[in-house]
Amino acid sequence: MTLLAVERIKLFSTRSPWWCMLAALAVTCGFTALITGTSGDDYPVSVQTTQFASNFGLMVILVMAALAVTTEYRFGTIRATFQAVPNRTAVLLAKTGVVALLAGVVGEVVAFASWGIGKVMRPSADLALNSAADWRHVAGVGLVFAVGAVLAVAVGTLVRHTAGAVTLLLVWALLVETLLSALPTVGEKIQPWLPFNAASNFMLMGGTPPPGASVVSQPYGPWGALAYFTGVAAAGLVITIVVANRRDA
Amino acid sequence: MIEAVGLTKRYGRTVAVDNLSFTVKPGRVTGFLGPNGAGKSTTMRMILGLDRPDAGQVRIDGKTYHQLDRPLRTVGALLDAKWVHPNRSARAHLRWLARSNGLPNRRVGEVLELVGLTSVADRRAGGFSLGMSQRLGIAAALLGDPQILLFDEPVNGLDPEGIHWIRQLMKRLAAEGRTVFVSSHLLSEMAQTAQDLVVVGRGRLIAQCTTAEFVDTASETSVRVRSPQLDRLREVLLRKGYALHVEPGVDGNALVVTGSVTSEQVGEIAAEQDVVLHELSVRRGSLEEAFMRLTGDSVEYRTDGQGPAGPAAAGSEDLMVAGGVNR
Amino acid sequence: MSVLGAERIKLFSTKSPWWSSLATVVFVVGFGMIFLLTTASLVREDGPAVPFRVGVSTTQQGIFFGQMVILVMAALAITTEYRFNTIKTTFQAIPGRTSVMLSKALIIGLLAAVLGEIAAFASWGLGRLLVTDFDLTIRTADQWRQVAGAGLVFAITAIIGLAVGALTRHTAGAVTALLVWAMLGEQLIGAIPRVGDKIQPWLPFNAGGHFLGVGPNQNEGAQTGTDLPYNAWGAVAYFAGVAVVLFLVAVLVVNRRDA
Numbered sequence: 130m131t132l133l134a135v136e137r138i139k140l141f142s143t144r145s146p147w148w149c150m151l152a153a154l155a156v157t158c159g160f161t162a163l164i165t166g167t168s169g170d171d172y173p174v175s176v177q178t179t180q181f182a183s184n185f186g187l188m189v190i191l192v193m194a195a196l197a198v199t200t201e202y203r204f205g206t207i208r209a210t211f212q213a214v215p216n217r218t219a220v221l222l223a224k225t226g227v228v229a230l231l232a233g234v235v236g237e238v239v240a241f242a243s244w245g246i247g248k249v250m251r252p253s254a255d256l257a258l259n260s261a262a263d264w265r266h267v268a269g270v271g272l273v274f275a276v277g278a279v280l281a282v283a284v285g286t287l288v289r290h291t292a293g294a295v296t297l298l299l300v301w302a303l304l305v306e307t308l309l310s311a312l313p314t315v316g317e318k319i320q321p322w323l324p325f326n327a328a329s330n331f332m333l334m335g336g337t338p339p340p341g342a343s344v345v346s347q348p349y350g351p352w353g354a355l356a357y358f359t360g361v362a363a364a365g366l367v368i369t370i371v372v373a374n375r376r377d378a
Numbered sequence: 379m380i381e382a383v384g385l386t387k388r389y390g391r392t393v394a395v396d397n398l399s400f401t402v403k404p405g406r407v408t409g410f411l412g413p414n415g416a417g418k419s420t421t422m423r424m425i426l427g428l429d430r431p432d433a434g435q436v437r438i439d440g441k442t443y444h445q446l447d448r449p450l451r452t453v454g455a456l457l458d459a460k461w462v463h464p465n466r467s468a469r470a471h472l473r474w475l476a477r478s479n480g481l482p483n484r485r486v487g488e489v490l491e492l493v494g495l496t497s498v499a500d501r502r503a504g505g506f507s508l509g510m511s512q513r514l515g516i517a518a519a520l521l522g523d524p525q526i527l528l529f530d531e532p533v534n535g536l537d538p539e540g541i542h543w544i545r546q547l548m549k550r551l552a553a554e555g556r557t558v559f560v561s562s563h564l565l566s567e568m569a570q571t572a573q574d575l576v577v578v579g580r581g582r583l584i585a586q587c588t589t590a591e592f593v594d595t596a597s598e599t600s601v602r603v604r605s606p607q608l609d610r611l612r613e614v615l616l617r618k619g620y621a622l623h624v625e626p627g628v629d630g631n632a633l634v635v636t637g638s639v640t641s642e643q644v645g646e647i648a649a650e651q652d653v654v655l656h657e658l659s660v661r662r663g664s665l666e667e668a669f670m671r672l673t674g675d676s677v678e679y680r681t682d683g684q685g686p687a688g689p690a691a692a693g694s695e696d697l698m699v700a701g702g703v704n705r
Numbered sequence: 706m707s708v709l710g711a712e713r714i715k716l717f718s719t720k721s722p723w724w725s726s727l728a729t730v731v732f733v734v735g736f737g738m739i740f741l742l743t744t745a746s747l748v749r750e751d752g753p754a755v756p757f758r759v760g761v762s763t764t765q766q767g768i769f770f771g772q773m774v775i776l777v778m779a780a781l782a783i784t785t786e787y788r789f790n791t792i793k794t795t796f797q798a799i800p801g802r803t804s805v806m807l808s809k810a811l812i813i814g815l816l817a818a819v820l821g822e823i824a825a826f827a828s829w830g831l832g833r834l835l836v837t838d839f840d841l842t843i844r845t846a847d848q849w850r851q852v853a854g855a856g857l858v859f860a861i862t863a864i865i866g867l868a869v870g871a872l873t874r875h876t877a878g879a880v881t882a883l884l885v886w887a888m889l890g891e892q893l894i895g896a897i898p899r900v901g902d903k904i905q906p907w908l909p910f911n912a913g914g915h916f917l918g919v920g921p922n923q924n925e926g927a928q929t930g931t932d933l934p935y936n937a938w939g940a941v942a943y944f945a946g947v948a949v950v951l952f953l954v955a956v957l958v959v960n961r962r963d964a
């Protein structure tokens with residue numbers, strides 16, 4: 130418990146998490162407003178379209194989570210941390226827990242705010258959360274943010290270098306996965322097993338896809354997709370903990 | 379020669395430097411003295427054109443920093459020894475600096491030799507100890523063989539040998555006719571190196587004078603007398619309005635007369651009264667304490683428009699005795 | 706000239722430009738080859754029925770990757786100066802901040818251009834070695850542009866990275882803004898109902914990609930050029946224009962504020 134408190138204090142006493150949270154909320158909601166505003170009869174607003182921009186928030190949250198560790202390495206505070214609490218596994222778990230929780234909360238706020246924007250701007254559109262799938266489309270965003278944060282903490286700890294970790298995460302999530310899925314023939318087969326693709330599959334499966342998204346049959350159901358994404362993140366975390374325990378702080 | 383006129387710098391609501399004017403002359407070490415947060419580093423950054431003054435200006439040999447062609451040949455500065463890319467070697471750091479001002483590459487080797495870093499020149503600067511970083515910073519300052527040198531708290535974190543080395547270096551540079559401007563928050567440090575002082579507190583000028591003058595005016599003097607007729611002398615002095623107290627010591631009790639008093643005055647009074655004196659000595663209060671008294675109340679001091687604070691309160695007298703330095 | 710020399714020493718005396726250079730070339734060539742080989746095998750099996758063609762530009766599909774690394778490298782070239790406060794030392798040595806910024810732009814732009822040419826021609830050359838049953842000879846002016854144009858696009862990309870780095874002065878902030886914009890922002894804006902299509906040509910990285918005929922929104926054989934408001938050279942001119950404007954703003958801001 131104390132460890133959690135320590136990590137919470139550390140996280141909130143610097144400025145970058147606040148900036149990231151603000152950016153995640155502002156960019157996502159702003160973009161949702163833009164989409165909702167330009168929608169019309171030919172492009173009706175659905176529950177899913179209100180979450181169309183959640184990827185913006187996810188990227189910013191990945192950066193926030195990676196920074197939570199890389200800045201500790203940059204400023205050498207990680208040494209102070211490991212000196213105060215020699216149990217590195219506990220430290221990393223606490224840090225991951227706090228960051229993931231925060232990411233989850235930000236995700237829910239972003240998701241419901243975006244949904245709310247849709248509701249307010251298009252009161253006539255069918256935005257009621259009727260089905261379990263509807264709920265998953267919105268509330269699922271928080272889960273994806275939380276798991277994504279775990280993955281980002283793992284990458285940040287392994288790389289220990291801000292620019293490197295951020296570039297790796299963003300280029301992987303936004304470019305490598307897109308390009309790999311776009312490969313002729315094999316792309317479709319690889320696509321479900323790319324972690325961030327699995328995450329968006331979890332959020333989007335079922336219901337009417339937003340404009341531009343193609344529907345591909347998946348080897349798993351939505352919860353299977355999330356389980357896979359979580360599995361990847363957990364594996365990353367385990368590797369990180371092993372490595373962090375081995376090397377010099 | 380550095381001339382600052384009416385320098386003012388605000389950061390939001392903090393006034394870091396407030397209408398500061400002073401001149402720094404060549405051929406001498408000028409100390410820039412003030413407590414933490416007095417605005418010394420800010421002033422130095424403005425001298426170097428790094429921060430823009432909100433008002434006023436500072437000129438170097440009559441030019442602003444931006445008008446200097448190849449400024450490292452005119453002004454060398456060590457503001458913060460950690461302003462080095464940690465993954466760049468010491469030699470590479472000096473090499474790009476040299477190149478930027480068209481200085482020959484051999485200067486790099488020369489200054490490295492001068493500061494004694496030749497053997498570690500190719501190691502990454504991030505792994506340097508504080509002393510080594512400081513030496514690298516000094517090497518960078520000396521690179522252009524400039525006539526004007528600025529050092530911001532150069533002895534911070536150095537070992538005695540390093541401190542001695544820097545002091546000697548600064549004196550030597552001044553003796554060569556250069557302008558040397560060094561900041562510090564320790565008056566005792568400045569007393570050992572600087573001939574002139576620019577004293578600031580809360581961003582304002584408190585004094586610009588020679589170190590000796592500052593020490594004379596700023597530090598409280600008192601006169602200590604020992605006499606077999608101590609009670610008689612005490613009565614007379616009290617009647618004449620002098621502030622004093624009795625100080626017990628190994629050689630018997632002594633009187634300490636404080637306030638604006640000279641040993642001549644006390645001696646003459648004693649002679650008038652035929653009082654035998656066993657000791658008559660002047661002593662100066664702690665420089666640090668005097669400095670704190672001046673800079674700590676700098677605002678009050680400025681509005682009074684008087685000279686350095688008059689007879690001190692009893693509290694600070696005790697301080698003075700406790701931390702006193704006999705001269 | 707001396708300012709240029711100083712910036713050159715500065716850039717190459719740390720490790721990150723070397724790593725970035727290596728990463729640029731490896732990623733461009735690596736992904737280009739993966740794409741080329743899978744496309745080629747598909748076309749071999751299924752013949753002309755598939756919506757893909759194998760040509761010179763198929764070897765260049767990794768270019769966008771390299772562009773992202775260039776963005777990061779260029780931003781780092783200035784944000785690390787702020788992080789380690791060497792920017793103060795720099796402006797102390799060279800008070801003319803405009804000339805510092807121009808030198809940086811020139812050095813980093815030149816490096817990016819060289820890397821672009823190396824990466825593009827390496828992709829093309831390796832592609833020709835690996836895939837011999839398709840015609841990968843560079844013949845037309847368009848094909849020359851698609852390969853040799855990489856250097857120009859990379860140089861412009863570097864200027865944008867530098868400008869954003871100078872404006873934010875913060876590594877993570879600059880890198881996030883640049884990458885999220887280039888990889889996600891432009892995609893999503895292009896997907897906005899109705900107006901997206903009209904805005905898309907005016908999104909800078911889209912325009913740059915159009916010049917090379919690569920990027921997430923481009924594909925060999927996809928008829929992108931028809932309803933665009935510019936031709937390939939117009940696209941790159943627009944991309945360069947955005948870079949110049951950003952850079953001018955950055956220079957102005959750098960001159961105004963405290964170091």
Ligand SMILES: Nc1ncnc2c1ncn2[C@@H]1O[C@H](COP(=O)(O)OP(=O)(O)OP(=O)(O)O)[C@@H](O)[C@H]1O
Nearest residue numbers: 389392394412413414415416417418419420421563
């Ligand atoms: N970049 C800045 N932003 C905001 N405030 C600043 C900045 N630089 C200095 N200050 C403020 O200006 C005042 C003067 O600071 P400065 O660093 O110049 O003092 P100093 O005399 O060098 O102190 P020290 O002896 O501790 O080095 C301080 O109150 C400080 O907080």
Ligand SMILES: [Mg+2]
Nearest residue numbers: 418419420530
């Ligand atoms: Mg200071």
